[in-house]
């Protein structure tokens with residue numbers, strides 16, 4: 131269970147003011163001391179992430195956050211960290227309690243609910259400390275108005291845990307239960323797919339990377355078949371397979387060469403483009419890619435990479451894409467980089483374009499959130515595969531398999 135990649139887990143964020151019992155609730159759900167519980171407000175600092183198997187949903191990732199009402203300079207840093215959690219949350223648990231000062235509904239609950247609703251994240255409201263107090267009719271009325279389900283809970287004894295679990299399961303978003311296929315719907319039953327996986331010095335030793343493995347698994351799940359080759363073998367393999375394969379999927383690094391080797395009659399795309407469809411709002415990302423034509427020398431570009439790996443040699447994000455971009459635009463660009471969950475949401479409007487990596491380790495919600503932030507700031511956002519295809523002049527060809 132622990133080896134399920136993070137991006138597959140349903141991310142459940144736990145939000146609320148300090149001392150309402152967020153950490154206690156997480157501990158009651160996981161029956162382990164993963165979060166420090168304290169009578170002193172402000173004990174949880176960084177978000178605590180806790181993976182578990184929540185049947186029948188499967189693997190989930192709980193994220194316990196610091197109180198949204200924290201004061202002081204350290205507090206504002208905690209609030210910033212908590213706000214980042216909104217972007218990867220797929221279900222939002224809002225914990226409150228009638229026994230808090232000011233009752234169970236304050237500007238803070240309103241603020242949390244607003245953030246979650248803005249992202250279309252389903253919400254479950256918990257009246258915690260039900261051993262001490264009853265839900266107030268006023269808060270219940272607000273929740274009904276907003277169509278937010280709620281349960282009563284006592285995190286100290288676990289009273290109400292069954293109702294809480296059931297309510298959580300009812301709140302699971304549909305697209306998590308049925309994620310779109312990666313590649314298997316792009317070919318007909320019986321048609322062959324060729325996957326091009328260059329093994330260069332950036333390839334990890336002795337294994338394949340996640341998007342490649344996931345793509346192979348998707349082919350197998352659909353009872354289809356594929357051949358995996360390096361770019362240097364592609365030409366020879368294509369000449370040998372009869373009937374010819376329906377689709378070639380390549381690592382973006384080898385895009386130009388693979389486009390060259392693959393006859394026009396065979397469809398072709400990249401792993402990264404498959405993941406643009408799986409992880410984000412694909413039509414919007416395609417449209418945004420075309421704005422590369424509006425770039426001018428000096429334009430400010432943000433290249434966002436989800437993993438914090440150390441770049442080796444001709445790294446795609448730090449060397450290759452900047453080179454292709456500057457060649458296309460015909461001059462120097464002002465290129466900036468962001469890594470991991472850091473994303474400059476406050477200064478996005480300064481950029482002319484955001485280019486996001488395939489984000490294979492991330493959940494769909496986080497990519498959709500980034501697209502939302504970009505839309506709000508009026509900045510087009512594309513991804514590595516789409517941008518590379520565009521820059522190499524094979525954009526339409528790489529999108530042909532998707533029929534859009």
Ligand SMILES: Nc1nc2c(ncn2[C@@H]2O[C@H](COP(=O)(O)OP(=O)(O)O)[C@@H](O)[C@H]2O)c(=O)[nH]1
Nearest residue numbers: 149150151152153154167168169259284285286
């Ligand atoms: N009586 C009662 N106390 C609770 C309940 N849940 C949490 N507490 C207590 O409230 C305090 C704050 O809990 P904690 O989980 O650290 O709150 P957090 O700041 O929201 O993470 C602790 O002293 C807990 O023991 C509950 O359901 N009933």
Ligand SMILES: [Mg+2]
Nearest residue numbers: 152153173174
């Ligand atoms: Mg806490």
